[in-house]
Amino acid sequence: MWARRTRILAIGAILTVGLLATVLLQSPAPTQTVDELMSSPSEHLNQDIAVRGEVMDGTIDNNTMTFVLEGTTSTLTVRFTDAMVSNGLDDNRTVYAEGILLYEDGSYVFEANVIKTSCPSKYEEAAEEGD
Numbered sequence: 001m002w003a004r005r006t007r008i009l010a011i012g013a014i015l016t017v018g019l020l021a022t023v024l025l026q027s028p029a030p031t032q033t034v035d036e037l038m039s040s041p042s043e044h045l046n047q048d049i050a051v052r053g054e055v056m057d058g059t060i061d062n063n064t065m066t067f068v069l070e071g072t073t074s075t076l077t078v079r080f081t082d083a084m085v086s087n088g089l090d091d092n093r094t095v096y097a098e099g100i101l102l103y104e105d106g107s108y109v110f111e112a113n114v115i116k117t118s119c120p121s122k123y124e125e126a127a128e129e130g131d
Contacts, residue, residue, distance in 0.1 A: 036071075077108070079109055083113050
């Protein structure tokens with residue numbers, strides 16, 4: 001009887017430790033603004049990071065698969081060639097992106113693998129109700 005109980009407890013402990021290790025090892029990096037990231041970009045080169053900012057008006061280029069993300073004082077070119085992009089990528093839209101910061105041809109480029117956009121419909125509905 002004790003042997004079966006001991007085995008069940010041991011298996012439960014192993015599963016718990018495995019689950020905790022998975023959660024701790026895969027915890028996402030804190031999201032930075034474009035300005036925070038570009039204040040010291042060399043510290044984040046070739047690292048997985050998350051950044052947020054606003055798509056600069058007129059910079060989405062579907063031929064090169066790039067756009068410019070802007071903060072208050074800084075900008076960052078984002079390449080989304082292999083990224084999962086949510087619906088609604090458009091000018092002046094707030095964007096959250098996950099990927100790697102690279103230094104290419106004398107400038108910083110963010111190679112995104114995930115791009116999420118804010119949902120404008122709920123903000124537009126709220127504005128209409130307030131009118």
